[in-house]
Amino acid sequence: MKKAIIGLAAAAICTASALSLTACSDNKIYVNTNAQFAPFEYFDDNLEIKGVDVDIMNLVGEKMGKQVVFTHTDFDVIIDNVASGKLYDCGAAGITITDARKEKVDFSNPYFTSVQYAIFPASKEVTTYEDGDVTYVLWSELANKKVGVQRDTTGDIYVNLEIEGEDDYTGQLEGTGTVCISYDSAQLAVDAMGANQTDAVVVDKLPAEYIVSKNNGYVCYALYYPASADEEATADFPTEEQYAICVTKGNKALLDAINEVLAELGEEGINALVAKHLGLDSGE
Numbered sequence: 001m002k003k004a005i006i007g008l009a010a011a012a013i014c015t016a017s018a019l020s021l022t023a024c025s026d027n028k029i030y031v032n033t034n035a036q037f038a039p040f041e042y043f044d045d046n047l048e049i050k051g052v053d054v055d056i057m058n059l060v061g062e063k064m065g066k067q068v069v070f071t072h073t074d075f076d077v078i079i080d081n082v083a084s085g086k087l088y089d090c091g092a093a094g095i096t097i098t099d100a101r102k103e104k105v106d107f108s109n110p111y112f113t114s115v116q117y118a119i120f121p122a123s124k125e126v127t128t129y130e131d132g133d134v135t136y137v138l139w140s141e142l143a144n145k146k147v148g149v150q151r152d153t154t155g156d157i158y159v160n161l162e163i164e165g166e167d168d169y170t171g172q173l174e175g176t177g178t179v180c181i182s183y184d185s186a187q188l189a190v191d192a193m194g195a196n197q198t199d200a201v202v203v204d205k206l207p208a209e210y211i212v213s214k215n216n217g218y219v220c221y222a223l224y225y226p227a228s229a230d231e232e233a234t235a236d237f238p239t240e241e242q243y244a245i246c247v248t249k250g251n252k253a254l255l256d257a258i259n260e261v262l263a264e265l266g267e268e269g270i271n272a273l274v275a276k277h278l279g280l281d282s283g284e
Contacts, residue, residue, distance in 0.1 A: 029064070038277065052270070079091065079095075079246065101246065114205050128221055145178055150189065163179075186203040210278065
């Protein structure tokens with residue numbers, strides 16, 4: 001119910017300018033997000049949207065002298081919502097830059113690099129390997145399994161393309177009997193694993209680690225590709241991806257302000273925000 005109320009409120013505010021190039025002109029920045037991707041965005045105990053992206057956009061609001069309004073929706077509609085420019089000025093939701101998405105929206109400079117992780121029940125036997133301080137599994141560990149993903153995320157994209165063996169993907173899961181099942185959030189996919197409806201969940205590193213920290217009985221490992229069919233994995237992460245904030249095409253003022261804030265934060269500032277929302281900083 002709260003999600004519906006939030007969405008209707010944003011729609012009502014913007015009705016008068018729904019046909020304009022950008023969402024609204026009432027000295028506010030309207031941000032579309034999906035608050036099920038901690039630590040980048042999540043609902044706190046008071047059902048307020050918090051997270052790394054929220055802090056970034058609030059700093060943008062301060063820089064521009066505007067109030068920032070966040071609205072939670074399903075992740076798979078954010079790009080199209082921002083592209084239309086009717087209700088939202090930008091999208092901040094741990095969004096990975098892809099060529100297909102760049103055709104619809106403008107992206108800020110990247111601010112965080114992630115990789116795909118696989119979550120398994122701790123009780124299940126999984127073959128793992130070590131690369132320095134990283135514990136990983138090969139994609140073949142997902143063969144003949146029901147794999148849960150958050151709908152339209154890169155985890156969803158990667159798993160399906162590895163099953164289909166299309167484009168530049170190596171078809172690690174092609175013909176193995178692996179099935180990809182989409183959910184509204186990675187947490188729901190993990191809940192389904194608890195009900196024996198999925199065998200594993202693929203999601204970005206920090207959300208995977210966050211979910212494992214909040215749910216007993218699960219473990220997560222990095223996903224690696226083998227160097228060849230007969231070799232163990234290399235130290236590379238072919239699933240590496242970069243997060244950025246998207247804006248309606250042509251909204252240069254907002255894009256410039258976002259990039260300025262990201263530059264001012266730098267890698268150290270972003271990492272501090274991540275630690276803060278993971279509860280790892282000394283101030284928590």
